[in-house]
Amino acid sequence: xxxxxxxxxRISITRRxxxxxxxxxxxxxxxxxxxxxxxxxxxxAEIFDGTLQETAERLMPLVLDDLAQRDPTSDxxxxxxxxxxxxxxxxxxxxLDGSGxxxxxxxxxxxxxxxxxxxxxFHDTPKYRIYTxxxxxxxxxxxxxxxxxxxxxxxREGTVALLWPLLLLIPASILLIQFIVGRSLAPxxxxxxxxxxxxxxxxAAVESxxxxxxxxxxxxxxxxxxxxxRAALEAEREFTANSAHELRTPIAGALAQTQRLIAELPExxxxxxxxxxxxxxANLGRxxxxxxxxxxxxxxxxxxDAPVDLVPIxxxxxxxxxxxxxxxxxxxxxxxxxxxxxxxxxxDAFAIVVRNLIENALIHGxxxxxxxxxxxxxFVSVVNGGKTVPPEDxxxxxxxxxxxxxxxxxxxxxxxxxxxxxxxxxxxLDLLSPAxxxxxxxxxxxxLAPQTTx
Amino acid sequence: MRILLVEDDDTLGSAVRxxxxxxxxxxxxxxxxxxAANAARSVHYGLILLDLQLPDGVGIxxxxxLRRNAKETPVIILTARDQISDRIEGLNSGADDYLVKPFxxxxxxxxxxxxxxxxxxSPQPMLKIGDLEVxxxxxxxxxxxxxxxxxxxxxxxxxxxxxxxxxxxxKDQVEEALYAFGSEIxxxxxEVYVSRLRKKIGKDxxxxxxxxxxxxxxx
Numbered sequence: 271x272x273x274x275x276x277x278x279x280r281i282s283i284t285r286r287x288x289x290x291x292x293x294x295x296x297x298x299x300x301x302x303x304x305x306x307x308x309x310x311x312x313x314x315a316e317i318f319d320g321t322l323q324e325t326a327e328r329l330m331p332l333v334l335d336d337l338a339q340r341d342p343t344s345d346x347x348x349x350x351x352x353x354x355x356x357x358x359x360x361x362x363x364x365x366l367d368g369s370g371x372x373x374x375x376x377x378x379x380x381x382x383x384x385x386x387x388x389x390x391x392f393h394d395t396p397k398y399r400i401y402t403x404x405x406x407x408x409x410x411x412x413x414x415x416x417x418x419x420x421x422x423x424x425x426r427e428g429t430v431a432l433l434w435p436l437l438l439l440i441p442a443s444i445l446l447i448q449f450i451v452g453r454s455l456a457p458x459x460x461x462x463x464x465x466x467x468x469x470x471x472x473x474a475a476v477e478s479x480x481x482x483x484x485x486x487x488x489x490x491x492x493x494x495x496x497x498x499x500r501a502a503l504e505a506e507r508e509f510t511a512n513s514a515h516e517l518r519t520p521i522a523g524a525l526a527q528t529q530r531l532i533a534e535l536p537e538x539x540x541x542x543x544x545x546x547x548x549x550x551x552a553n554l555g556r557x558x559x560x561x562x563x564x565x566x567x568x569x570x571x572x573x574x575d576a577p578v579d580l581v582p583i584x585x586x587x588x589x590x591x592x593x594x595x596x597x598x599x600x601x602x603x604x605x606x607x608x609x610x611x612x613x614x615x616x617x618d619a620f621a622i623v624v625r626n627l628i629e630n631a632l633i634h635g636x637x638x639x640x641x642x643x644x645x646x647x648x649f650v651s652v653v654n655g656g657k658t659v660p661p662e663d664x665x666x667x668x669x670x671x672x673x674x675x676x677x678x679x680x681x682x683x684x685x686x687x688x689x690x691x692x693x694x695x696x697x698x699l700d701l702l703s704p705a706x707x708x709x710x711x712x713x714x715x716x717x718l719a720p721q722t723t724x
Numbered sequence: 725m726r727i728l729l730v731e732d733d734d735t736l737g738s739a740v741r742x743x744x745x746x747x748x749x750x751x752x753x754x755x756x757x758x759x760a761a762n763a764a765r766s767v768h769y770g771l772i773l774l775d776l777q778l779p780d781g782v783g784i785x786x787x788x789x790l791r792r793n794a795k796e797t798p799v800i801i802l803t804a805r806d807q808i809s810d811r812i813e814g815l816n817s818g819a820d821d822y823l824v825k826p827f828x829x830x831x832x833x834x835x836x837x838x839x840x841x842x843x844x845x846s847p848q849p850m851l852k853i854g855d856l857e858v859x860x861x862x863x864x865x866x867x868x869x870x871x872x873x874x875x876x877x878x879x880x881x882x883x884x885x886x887x888x889x890x891x892x893x894x895k896d897q898v899e900e901a902l903y904a905f906g907s908e909i910x911x912x913x914x915e916v917y918v919s920r921l922r923k924k925i926g927k928d929x930x931x932x933x934x935x936x937x938x939x940x941x942x943x
Contacts, residue, residue: 526743
């Protein structure tokens with residue numbers, strides 16, 4: 271399924287922001303947890319060491335008291351009452367004589383001495399942190415041991431507790447970023463929609479005053495670009511208009527001189543030859559006109575800035591045929607001046623369309639036949655009589671240099687030009703044969719899109 | 725009819741001038757707007773053929789100035805500008821017709837006479853005054869069903885008289901129409917051509933009002 275480009279880019283930006291920002295939050299949080307674990311480890315060690323030392327110092331008098339009362343030959347585990355008083359889960363101890371022999375130990379302490387020197391102070395084994403205390407001039411030593419496992423457990427539980435808020439922080443961060451991005455991108459959507467309405471018919475500057483400060487340079491750049499585009503289109507249209515003048519005048523001069531030559535020559539072969547030149551020049555004039563119209567159609571002249579009533583334009587074109595002695599009375603109006611058909615189209619382009627359709631009808635309809643023009647709420651139709659055009663030929667008539675089954679001298683460009691311009695106007699050119707409501711004939715119908723009120 | 729042709733292209737201008745002269749009208753050909761303004765000020769033309777893009781300006785400005793000065797001379801625009809907006813502007817500025825180049829000289833004659841007829845109040849191509857039948861487009865004259873051949877100067881006088889049958893045409897207007905044919909106008913030239921015309925169409929058709937001019941009527 272195709273996705274709208276705007277929607278796609280929005281998803282892409284939002285996703286990128288969510289991934290990046292959430293990732294950054296998680297990373298910084300983890301760094302913070304790491305630092306906290308480091309600090310906790312250090313502080314826990316100080317606290318545990320302090321506790322260990324204090325326990326040893328307090329335990330020593332009890333041990334001495336116990337040693338004074340007990341039988342020296344008794345079992346080394348006789349200090350049961352003291353053992354129960356100590357936290358057997360965390361701390362163990364050994365009482366040794368001056369030779370390093372264990373004379374008393376706690377229940378979970380090993381019977382062999384800890385592998386540490388008999389010297390007051392802290393010592394480490396792979397599993398224990400031990401504080402050694404001495405009394406009676408170095409004849410009695412006390413090792414109080416704290417397993418490293420206990421310290422690691424405390425550190426782990428503290429660190430894990432710091433990670434719990436992340437479970438809430440990650441979804442909250444995603445929702446918050448989505449909300450903020452949605453609000454922040456709304457002006458970009460508006461700007462994009464406004465730029466999207468620009469085409470050859472609407473090159474007005476985009477509104478930049480209401481945009482956020484960050485987007486104003488974009489709007490200004492777009493307006494500069496639109497200005498250049500307007501100038502380029504105007505220059506192109508001006509060029510084709512000037513080309514028309516530069517081309518038409520010499521053809522008109524050559525044709526008029528040839529017609530004078532024919533008038534002044536005595537009847538004979540020379541007048542026949544001059545007549546051929548006259549016909550060729552007339553055809554050249556028509557072809558030049560069509561090619562200029564095609565060039566203008568290619569320049570995208572169809573749309574206009576403001577709605578105009580097209581009925582007077584149709585009327586003006588029909589008026590040209592009324593004044594022409596060769597076609598006077600052959601083009602009839604099946605509408606009244608009260609008819610209205612307003613659209614945002616270029617009037618010159620629309621006149622080119624109507625002129626081509628009437629010219630096509632006059633050339634390909636019956637000689638001396640009538641061409642009737644009708645105007646509805648959304649269409650202008652040009653109808654001529656004559657035999658029906660086969661359906662398989664109708665579609666091809668809009669192609670350039672494509673003529674129907676006729677010997678008439680058309681350029682083969684009229685319907686192609688009309689079709690191209692009508693499409694630019696947002697409408698369509700329907701070719702019908704037989705004409706609607708008739709049994710024969712041909713109808714070219716310009717169907718225009720409804721007028722937008724925006 | 726005396727016609728002012730304003731066209732800067734030599735090839736086209738000379739052919740149009742020769743064609744108008746051949747259809748037995750008098751024609752003055754100028755190639756810029758300054759000369760056109762001078763000519764229009766000094767001569768009462770029956771019609772002006774006006775190109776739009778001229779070396780010293782735009783024909784539309786000349787046309788607007790002409791209408792501002794209350795000159796009702798019919799004007800046909802001859803132009804290479806084919807856009808409907810140009811055409812509407814031309815007609816709204818006071819032009820009577822608009823012919824896009826390249827055009828057929830026969831069509832030019834037809835438009836020229838159609839506009840002249842509109843101004844005379846008689847839109848029919850064949851003008852009938854009693855048994856006098858005048859086809860100005862075809863330059864054909866019949867009296868009582870018989871063809872009568874007129875010279876260019878005689879047509880110039882007749883065009884003036886048939887423009888408004890029954891209305892007075894001054895001797896100066898007739899003189900002006902004859903002057904365009906280039907020959908010297910002597911004191912009795914007008915009388916000479918009026919007299920020749922009377923002989924061909926009937927003596928009592930052209931009435932003389934002493935000190936005022938001439939008028940055309942039924943026999």
